[in-house]
Amino acid sequence: MGNDLFLIKEEIKKNIKILLCYPVEIMFWAIFPVLWVIPFIFQGQALVGGVTSAQFKELAGTEQFVPFILTGAIISTYLFSSLYGMGGNIRMESYWGTLEYILGSPARKISILMGKALSESISSTFFVTTQVIICVFGFGLTLTMGKILPILLVMLLLVVGLYGMAIALAGVTLQIKESRSLVHTIEYLFYLFSPIRYPVGINPVIATVSLVIPLTYALLAIRGIWLLNQPMSSLWKYVGLLALLDVIFVTVGYLIFHHMEKKVRRSGSVAQY
Amino acid sequence: MGLKSERAILAQDIVKTFKKKGRRKYGIGPKITRDEYIHAVNGVDLAVHEGELFGLLGPNGAGKTTLVKCLSTLLLPNSGNVSINGHDIVEDPIAARECLGITTGGERTLYWKLSGRDNLKYFAALYGLSSEEADKRIDYLMKIMGLEERQHERIEKYSTGMRQKVSISRALIHDPPVLLLDEPTLGLDPSFSRFIRSFIKKDLNQKQGKTIVLTTHYMDEADQLCDRIAIMNEGKIVAVDTPEALKRKIPQDEVLEVKCLGHADFSGIGQRVYADSAEGVTIYRIHAENVEDIMSEVIQASHSARILSMNVSKPTLEDVFIHLTGARLTGEDDGQ
Amino acid sequence: MDLLLSTDRIVRYLRAMNAENMKEWKIELTYRVDFVRGMLEPLIFVFPYVLFAMALVGGRTSSVLEGLTGVSDGVTYTIIGYIFMGFLNTAVWGMGFALRKEQWYGTLESIFVAPVPRWVYVLGMALHSTVHQGIILFFQIAVVYVLFGVILHVQGVLPVLVFIGLMLFSLVGLGLMVSGLALIFKEGWIVSEVLYSLITIVTPIAYPLAVLPPLLQKISLTMPTTYAITGIRHFLIDETMGVGLWDSYSRLILIGVCWIVSGLLMFQVVDKKVRREGTLAEY
Ligand SMILES: Nc1ncnc2c1ncn2[C@@H]1O[C@H](COP(=O)(O)OP(=O)(O)O)[C@@H](O)[C@H]1O
Ligand SMILES: [Mg+2]
Numbered sequence: 001m002g003n004d005l006f007l008i009k010e011e012i013k014k015n016i017k018i019l020l021c022y023p024v025e026i027m028f029w030a031i032f033p034v035l036w037v038i039p040f041i042f043q044g045q046a047l048v049g050g051v052t053s054a055q056f057k058e059l060a061g062t063e064q065f066v067p068f069i070l071t072g073a074i075i076s077t078y079l080f081s082s083l084y085g086m087g088g089n090i091r092m093e094s095y096w097g098t099l100e101y102i103l104g105s106p107a108r109k110i111s112i113l114m115g116k117a118l119s120e121s122i123s124s125t126f127f128v129t130t131q132v133i134i135c136v137f138g139f140g141l142t143l144t145m146g147k148i149l150p151i152l153l154v155m156l157l158l159v160v161g162l163y164g165m166a167i168a169l170a171g172v173t174l175q176i177k178e179s180r181s182l183v184h185t186i187e188y189l190f191y192l193f194s195p196i197r198y199p200v201g202i203n204p205v206i207a208t209v210s211l212v213i214p215l216t217y218a219l220l221a222i223r224g225i226w227l228l229n230q231p232m233s234s235l236w237k238y239v240g241l242l243a244l245l246d247v248i249f250v251t252v253g254y255l256i257f258h259h260m261e262k263k264v265r266r267s268g269s270v271a272q273y
Numbered sequence: 274m275g276l277k278s279e280r281a282i283l284a285q286d287i288v289k290t291f292k293k294k295g296r297r298k299y300g301i302g303p304k305i306t307r308d309e310y311i312h313a314v315n316g317v318d319l320a321v322h323e324g325e326l327f328g329l330l331g332p333n334g335a336g337k338t339t340l341v342k343c344l345s346t347l348l349l350p351n352s353g354n355v356s357i358n359g360h361d362i363v364e365d366p367i368a369a370r371e372c373l374g375i376t377t378g379g380e381r382t383l384y385w386k387l388s389g390r391d392n393l394k395y396f397a398a399l400y401g402l403s404s405e406e407a408d409k410r411i412d413y414l415m416k417i418m419g420l421e422e423r424q425h426e427r428i429e430k431y432s433t434g435m436r437q438k439v440s441i442s443r444a445l446i447h448d449p450p451v452l453l454l455d456e457p458t459l460g461l462d463p464s465f466s467r468f469i470r471s472f473i474k475k476d477l478n479q480k481q482g483k484t485i486v487l488t489t490h491y492m493d494e495a496d497q498l499c500d501r502i503a504i505m506n507e508g509k510i511v512a513v514d515t516p517e518a519l520k521r522k523i524p525q526d527e528v529l530e531v532k533c534l535g536h537a538d539f540s541g542i543g544q545r546v547y548a549d550s551a552e553g554v555t556i557y558r559i560h561a562e563n564v565e566d567i568m569s570e571v572i573q574a575s576h577s578a579r580i581l582s583m584n585v586s587k588p589t590l591e592d593v594f595i596h597l598t599g600a601r602l603t604g605e606d607d608g609q
Numbered sequence: 610m611d612l613l614l615s616t617d618r619i620v621r622y623l624r625a626m627n628a629e630n631m632k633e634w635k636i637e638l639t640y641r642v643d644f645v646r647g648m649l650e651p652l653i654f655v656f657p658y659v660l661f662a663m664a665l666v667g668g669r670t671s672s673v674l675e676g677l678t679g680v681s682d683g684v685t686y687t688i689i690g691y692i693f694m695g696f697l698n699t700a701v702w703g704m705g706f707a708l709r710k711e712q713w714y715g716t717l718e719s720i721f722v723a724p725v726p727r728w729v730y731v732l733g734m735a736l737h738s739t740v741h742q743g744i745i746l747f748f749q750i751a752v753v754y755v756l757f758g759v760i761l762h763v764q765g766v767l768p769v770l771v772f773i774g775l776m777l778f779s780l781v782g783l784g785l786m787v788s789g790l791a792l793i794f795k796e797g798w799i800v801s802e803v804l805y806s807l808i809t810i811v812t813p814i815a816y817p818l819a820v821l822p823p824l825l826q827k828i829s830l831t832m833p834t835t836y837a838i839t840g841i842r843h844f845l846i847d848e849t850m851g852v853g854l855w856d857s858y859s860r861l862i863l864i865g866v867c868w869i870v871s872g873l874l875m876f877q878v879v880d881k882k883v884r885r886e887g888t889l890a891e892y
Contacts, residue, residue: 024796032802038810040661046816047662047671047683055667065665185646188653198661206660291887339887345722349884370724381715386639387632398628399723401621427639443719 004111011115012122015089019123026123030130033077034138040069040197059199062227070141071223072196074131078155079162079190079215081127082120083183086166089116090173091180099174109261110254113170117163147225150232154221157242161214164249171257174264195219214249217242280356281451281484282321282344287353289314289339313339314350315508321486323450326478328499329488330590336508337488338378341455344486345375357451371401374444375453382440385429389420389439392428393446400447407446414442417476434465441469445477452477454487458494466494474498492590502590506598520588523596526560528586531571533557535578542570547595554581558592625725629733630740637741647741651698652749655691658815659684659757677817679849685759686846690814692749693841695742696773697808697834700780701801703738704731705787709797727880728873731788735781765844768854772840775861779833782868789872789879793888808832813839818851833864 019026044051044065057063093099135141165186172182191197193209196219200210210216221238224230291311295304313336321327329337342348344355346366354361360368376382383392390411397407415421418438428436437457444452457473458466474497477483489495495502496516503513512519526544531537533555539546543561550556555578561567564585572580637644662683663669675681707730711717720730753759787804791797811825812834818826829835836857842848850857 022796024794024799028796028799028802032806035806035810039815040658042810042820043658043662043687043815044665045820046677047665047674049673053665053667056665058667059664069661181643181646185650188650191657192653197657198664202660202664289887342718342887347718347721347884348887349881351885367724367726370722373722375719375722377718379715382719384632384636384714384716386636391632391635395628395632396719396723398624399720399725401624401724403624 004108007108007111008115008118011112012119015116015119016122019085019119026127029077029081029123029127031134033073033081033127034070034131034134037069037073041066056199059201060195061223064227066139067141067227068199068223069197070135070139071226072219074128074135075155075158075219075222076190076196076215077131078124078128078158080183080187082117082124082162083166083169083186084180085120085123086116087169087173087180087183089120090170094174109257113167113257114163116170117166120166121159143226150225151222154218154225154239154242157239157246158214158218160246161242161249164246164251164253166253167250168253168256171253171260174260190215212245214242214245217245280320281323281325281358282319282327282355282486284317284319284344284355285353287314287317287319287340287343287355288312288351289336289343289348290351312508314343317353317505317508317510319344319503319510321484323484324478324482326474326485326487326498326500328495328502329486329505330490330492330495330502330594331488331505332490335490335505337490337505338455339508340505341375341453341486341488342377345373345453346370347377371447372449372451373453374447374449374451376437376440376444376455376457378456378459380433380436383428383436383443386427388425388427389431389435390415390424392439393442396443397446402447410446410448411442414445417472418442434461437461437465437469441472450483452483452485454485456488456490458489458491470494470498492594496590504590504594504597506594511597512593516590519590519593523588523593524560526562526588527564528588528592529559529561529564529567529571530582530584530586531557531559531575532581532583533575533578534581537575537578539571539574542574543567547592560588560592622725622729625723625729626733626736629730630737633734633737648745648748651692651695651745652752655688655749655753658687658691662687662815674817677819680842680846682846684757686842686848687815688753688757688759689761689842689845690838692746692753693773693838694809694812694814694834695745695749696739696776696780697783697805697812699738699742700735700777700784701787701805703741704734704781704784705801706791706797707731707734708788709791712792728785728876731785731876732781735777735784738784739777761845762847768844769841771858772837772844772861775858775865776833776837778865779861779868782865782870782872785869785872785876789875792883793879808834811835817848831864833861833868836861836864 041051044053051066052063053065054063056065056068060068062068090099132141132143136143169183176182190213193206194200194213194216195210196215200207200216217238221235221242224235224238225232289312291313293309293311295306295308315336317336317340319340329340331337339348343350343353344357344362346362346369349363354363355369356362357369358372360372362369383389384395387395393411393414394407397410402410411424415424418441420435420438420442423431423435428439431439441454441457444454454473458469461469473485473487478485487495487498499516501513501515502519503510504519505511512522514522524544529543531539534553536550536555537557539548539557539559543559545560547558548555549558559567559571568583571583637647662671665671666683669684670681671683672681674683674686678686680686708717708727711720721727750759750761783804787797787801790800794800811821811829812832813821813829814834818829818835818839821829836852839848839850839852840854840857843850852860
């Protein structure tokens, strides 16, 4: 156990050091996800001639669509920067040839994965903080101090589900190397099936699929706190469902990783590109 | 153009310096180490005759690959002129490349997802062959390389040796008069190496009369194959001649090779002593006019170590290298 | 770079371009899952914009949009914009990353010693990407017809093809620039992502120029995509054009020439730099 903690610490240190070699990448994740929202703001203005829409309120609970998509962008970044980071990390290790040594070591794989996932969380937290600052000062989003803690609590639950996905992704990356395109697909599907950009109530099929995505509940709960000023008591059901999905995601994620790792060791394609 | 018939490759005073940027704290902070300049090739003159098999022999990091890349237009030298079959590589790089076939080291110089044949077909188009010409040429190359059976399999399924055969076939796809082969047998097993060496010497050089520059750090390979050898060290060519003439350059001693467990002090015996040790075993090469005279001295001096074997031999290119540079040829790899 | 091309050389270059195109198809088709994904993703990408539009106006029609553009159907307007912007995607990611991909495969040096100028590969890749994107475009039009009942004026096809052709001309220039950038920057994909994002913001894809702040409107007028998308939508769904037809065409040509020239220059500079520093084989 002591060794595991040491391993996790070393893994985090290594990853943060490597990330610091790519300052442009850091700037990118800290700034760009907010800029991707801009076309939606202009599009909204072209369609409704302002920044409010009564029709939007019926579905989203708020008529202000700009804060809606800004929060969507920030929270989804937390997810995707971590997933890209995790996939890219394993891909590079495999390209450098270090992956074989990592998998060949007697260390517990789950500790290595925890180390990798935690380092992604550290960087994602930094990215998201920067984005919130940009949104507050650049786009007039407001955030009162009292809301920060409950929001963080929901984020924490989102992170756990994310780890499930990240671990599964790590396993899949062992097999198919080019995980970037896979994460791209996940990203697109999430954009489509969870309320990142628009309220999912717009289409019954989308609304149904969104029920199995943890991000949906995280967004509902966080927007409830942040934009709609709903009391925590009315949001418990989202939080509970989120926690339930977390358990499922982590279990399934670990099973997938375990399966993939075994499969790769049998077919011997770790270092092959 | 008057040179064309004699000099297939003419290089004058090539200098290639790499700048190694200083490391920065956290990647963006102040520099914590200074910029470094690596003189990979440091004033090299080279004249290779038409039809010659020319060897560049030197340890890892000597600058062989860098020199070959300069000759092949892949790197721009800081200064110096190169012409290939009379075409200046800066003024008319395309014409120069048309005369050149090249293999560079490394596992991944082919498309792993394409078959051997598809790889060659693609490169044939880049070298200006028509589809029919390409098919004919590929059939021929696959046949002499013994790859006919597996030409439709993907490169990722090939062994290292087969990949090297495809890589050499690619260099030959347009039947160029000049070939640059960078470490053609690196990492291959003895049977593949033997095939490649004899193919280079017999088929390409002797039968087809191609001009070949081959780099290697195996002295046997250079010795066996090459008409002339340039010995390279730290970016400079320290000697150029035929293997025999090079060996004649050092005093005509005999060499007593002594393999010991542990260390022994042989200094003062014979004319020169070179030692090399690995894993507790030390090999001493003692040069003397007449080896028999020093045998008993050697056995006496070895009391602290155990002699495993003794051999009498002639000076090798390795001795020449040591003589010229004071360094060993096949020392520890500097890990590229 | 040779400006005097003999017919012999032209034939060789065309052959090399075609070989590049065929090779790309072969490699792409070995990754079957990725291939299918490449067909579907551009579609999925459009949905959020469409659904966002529907959530805002509570349906498809917007009187505000009609006042601004002459088109009242926000869904069709948005879809057409994004479908044809696919060519930008192709230029940046397909063309721009062709050489970078070779670097990753390890084959870049082998390609660069062949007696063909570098830009021929980029053009070969442009050929491949355009064909690929063309196929995706047809597929997309079929799908949106079924899903959203988007109907286009068939008689507008000819001028639309001219617009696409002229836009591609500029985009090849962009592809050359990105190729260069991708070779010298470790984080080439970020440079491309930034360029891509900036161009998509100022191009009137899902909104008309009028909603942009004045400065962005000025920048927008220097983008080939602005004229192409507006022109394409004019002929397919009757959007009002702010700039006349021939004026649009000639501006597109002018921008195209500028972009191609800068692309070639940039590429030349990078090629020199990479060969000086010996970073060609590096990933
Ligand atoms: N792109 C590069 N950047 C910096 N240094 C380089 C580069 N390529 C080679 N070197 C350095 O130049 C020297 C000569 O290398 P090389 O030509 O590969 O030697 P050889 O092929 O003889 O083993 C080495 O010290 C190597 O580290
Ligand atoms: Mg070398």
